Amino acid sequence: MSAIRLQEVTKAWGEARAVDSVSFETAAGRFAVLLGPSGCGKSTTLRLIAGLEQVTAGRVLIAGQDVTSLAPAARRISMVFQSYALFPHLSVAENILFGLKVRGVPAAEQEKRLKRVADLLGIAKLLERKPSQISGGQQQRVALGRAIIAEASVCLMDEPLSNLDAQLRHEMRREIRSLQQELGMTMIYVTHDQTEAMSMADQVVLMKEGRIIQNASPAELYARPVSAFAARFIGTPPMNVVSLPSITGEGLLLGIRPEHIRLDDGRNKGKGVAAQVDAVEYLGADSLVTCRVGAEILTVRLPGQVELKRSSEARLAWDPEAVHLFDAASGLRVERETHTVVLTT
Amino acid sequence: MIRLSAQVHGWLLLLPAMVLLAAFTHYPAAATLLHSFFSTPKGERPAVWVGLDNYQGMVEDPVFWQALTNNLWFALGTIPVSIGLAMLMAVWVNGKLAGRGFLRMAYFTPTVLPMIAVANIWLFFYTPTYGLLEQVTGAFGLPSHNWLGTQNTVLGCLIVVTIWKEAGFFMIFYLAALQAIPPALAEAAAIEGAGRWYFFRRVVFPLLMPTTLFVLINAVINSFRLVEHIIVMTKGGPDNASALLLYYIYEVGFKFWDSAYASTLTVVLLAILASAAIAQFVFLEKRTHYQ
Ligand SMILES: Nc1ncnc2c1ncn2[C@@H]1O[C@H](COP(=O)(O)OP(=O)(O)OP(=O)(O)O)[C@@H](O)[C@H]1O
Ligand SMILES: [Mg+2]
Numbered sequence: 003m004s005a006i007r008l009q010e011v012t013k014a015w016g017e018a019r020a021v022d023s024v025s026f027e028t029a030a031g032r033f034a035v036l037l038g039p040s041g042c043g044k045s046t047t048l049r050l051i052a053g054l055e056q057v058t059a060g061r062v063l064i065a066g067q068d069v070t071s072l073a074p075a076a077r078r079i080s081m082v083f084q085s086y087a088l089f090p091h092l093s094v095a096e097n098i099l100f101g102l103k104v105r106g107v108p109a110a111e112q113e114k115r116l117k118r119v120a121d122l123l124g125i126a127k128l129l130e131r132k133p134s135q136i137s138g139g140q141q142q143r144v145a146l147g148r149a150i151i152a153e154a155s156v157c158l159m160d161e162p163l164s165n166l167d168a169q170l171r172h173e174m175r176r177e178i179r180s181l182q183q184e185l186g187m188t189m190i191y192v193t194h195d196q197t198e199a200m201s202m203a204d205q206v207v208l209m210k211e212g213r214i215i216q217n218a219s220p221a222e223l224y225a226r227p228v229s230a231f232a233a234r235f236i237g238t239p240p241m242n243v244v245s246l247p248s249i250t251g252e253g254l255l256l257g258i259r260p261e262h263i264r265l266d267d268g269r270n271k272g273k274g275v276a277a278q279v280d281a282v283e284y285l286g287a288d289s290l291v292t293c294r295v296g297a298e299i300l301t302v303r304l305p306g307q308v309e310l311k312r313s314s315e316a317r318l319a320w321d322p323e324a325v326h327l328f329d330a331a332s333g334l335r336v337e338r339e340t341h342t343v344v345l346t347t
Numbered sequence: 348m349i350r351l352s353a354q355v356h357g358w359l360l361l362l363p364a365m366v367l368l369a370a371f372t373h374y375p376a377a378a379t380l381l382h383s384f385f386s387t388p389k390g391e392r393p394a395v396w397v398g399l400d401n402y403q404g405m406v407e408d409p410v411f412w413q414a415l416t417n418n419l420w421f422a423l424g425t426i427p428v429s430i431g432l433a434m435l436m437a438v439w440v441n442g443k444l445a446g447r448g449f450l451r452m453a454y455f456t457p458t459v460l461p462m463i464a465v466a467n468i469w470l471f472f473y474t475p476t477y478g479l480l481e482q483v484t485g486a487f488g489l490p491s492h493n494w495l496g497t498q499n500t501v502l503g504c505l506i507v508v509t510i511w512k513e514a515g516f517f518m519i520f521y522l523a524a525l526q527a528i529p530p531a532l533a534e535a536a537a538i539e540g541a542g543r544w545y546f547f548r549r550v551v552f553p554l555l556m557p558t559t560l561f562v563l564i565n566a567v568i569n570s571f572r573l574v575e576h577i578i579v580m581t582k583g584g585p586d587n588a589s590a591l592l593l594y595y596i597y598e599v600g601f602k603f604w605d606s607a608y609a610s611t612l613t614v615v616l617l618a619i620l621a622s623a624a625i626a627q628f629v630f631l632e633k634r635t636h637y638q
Binding site: 074075087091105152 | 537541550
């Protein structure tokens with residue numbers, strides 16, 4: 003039985019459909035990420051699951067029960083907001099205990115759970131402070147604490163890390179992931195950051211303009227993007243999707259990840275694709291080389307530091323297995339096997 | 348050198364405001380205090396130092412005590428109700444409600460109207476025999492009653508007018524404060540299972556505390572400051588039953604032309620207002636959350 007299941011869920015404001023017949027399910031204890039560009043309907047989907055918005059059409063099921071018309075509190079979920087939504091006049095302890103007090107959990111039990119959660123999140127020393135007296139990262143932990151103390155089996159998070167700096171974000175990513183596994187929660191996590199999605203998720207639901215583009219594991223999303231959009235969304239830097247009819251023939255787009263392109267050293271002359279170096283960006287462990295092939299731009303990721311001059315000639319090569327093909331008109335994936343074009347390597 | 352000229356510059360920029368403040372606020376206040384220790388100059392006779400004689404006279408003046416008592420009842424009658432009503436209306440108008448823009452405006456209208464006009468409208472409501480109130484009570488067969496002309500109803504009538512006038516004004520402050528509360532707080536509370544009343548009690552009400560403090564001080568000051576509606580509706584009558592402190596000062600100062608005694612009463616009024624403000628800050632500060 004899936005912990006969360008959406009069936010043809012639609013949310014419209016007037017004519018505009020923020021969420022357009024979205025269906026997916028997530029198994030219990032899994033970490034699912036809703037990923038997509040800004041305005042694609044991720045938050046709205048999450049809020050529909052939480053019951054903070056009413057669906058226009060479709061059904062939402064949690065643990066097999068139809069909760070479509072239930073109030074948020076009756077859905078037995080917890081949620082972490084992007085802004086944390088901490089109560090500014092209440093202490094950290096009171097913020098975390100808010101839900102337990104509402105439900106009238108006995109004081110001794112409250113005390114026990116508070117201690118456990120505070121120890122788990124390393125905020126035991128902050129319990130008497132007000133939210134305005136602690137740092138952003140600590141506020142984030144308090145918000146997490148408020149979500150997990152209820153011990154609901156489903157936890158929803160809407161871009162919980164977007165207000166933190168890069169260092170802290172990285173740390174919290176690992177922390178949230180291990181917390182989720184430790185407590186065995188089912189997680190629905192919204193982000194527009196594909197790195198976050200790839201590194202945390204068991205399952206990524208990629209959305210665009212209110213619809214699901216691809217629902218797959220991170221590995222699958224990386225290896226077999228279903229469309230040029232999905233291909234361009236995943237990877238740092240993302241996949242090159244270019245129109246090179248001399249290689250693919252007419253009507254197709256060529257997709258190749260920057261890390262799958264090699265630079266031919268010129269020993270086997272005449273092989274590979276002729277390119278002109280536009281720029282070299284040194285990142286430490288590797289370098290990004292921007293190359294021009296005809297009218298198209300390709301990014302190449304090479305290990306270490308590379309000695310390449312601007313405007314110098316280079317030859318690019320790659321393995322045939324690394325190539326993705328997309329239909330130029332629809333943007334949809336075209337399987338290589340069914341295609342007879344000989345690919346240059 | 349540069350620092351000095353910057354200082355001079357600063358003071359020069361402050362000068363116009365300081366002059367106005369000194370001329371129209373500080374000097375009159377100081378002069379009032381001074382006048383209260385002198386007798387009222389009359390014709391040939393200049394003002395002479397009389398020490399605390401004016402204060403002695405005040406303590407023995409039954410009308411002063413009546414005005415003060417009236418004013419306390421007036422404050423007690425208007426402040427809690429108008430603040431409570433303002434909060435209630437604000438919470439209601441802040442919700443998702445059809446035509447709330449119209450409602451907000453409707454509630455605010457009494458504040459925009461000049462007090463003289465307001466008093467005239469209510470004067471008609473309270474008029475004996477053919478006033479609105481009389482017509483309604485008459486329709487139910489109740490005996491006729493002169494609302495403003497009877498000692499034990501006149502103050503109540505003025506209290507109602509004041510509440511009607513003030514609640515809308517205070518509501519605007521509460522509305523602004525409510526809008527500053529992030530909607531995510533309500534959503535977080537809803538997910539935790541808090542009902543509307545619980546959320547109001549635990550979250551909204553405490554977050555409104557700074558506004559309540561501000562409104563409370565304003566309400567206290569207003570309750571000692573309102574005078575127009577008395578001039579229009581009752582002239583302090585019947586038999587001083589609706590005389591408030593400021594109205595009495597106005598009578599003493601500009602009808603009896605006893606400027607020294609008026610100054611004495613004004614000093615008392617200022618003292619009351621100042622201590623009210625200080626007390627509120629001291630007591631409420633502790634229980635108020637400022638973000
Ligand atoms: N209350 C609303 N009324 C009307 N339209 C809305 C409302 N809330 C969201 N929308 C619209 O629905 C669409 C999806 O919004 P949503 O907040 O779900 O996007 P998102 O994927 O979370 O984006 P972001 O990454 O920027 O947070 C947007 O086009 C937005 O303008
Ligand atoms: Mg969003």
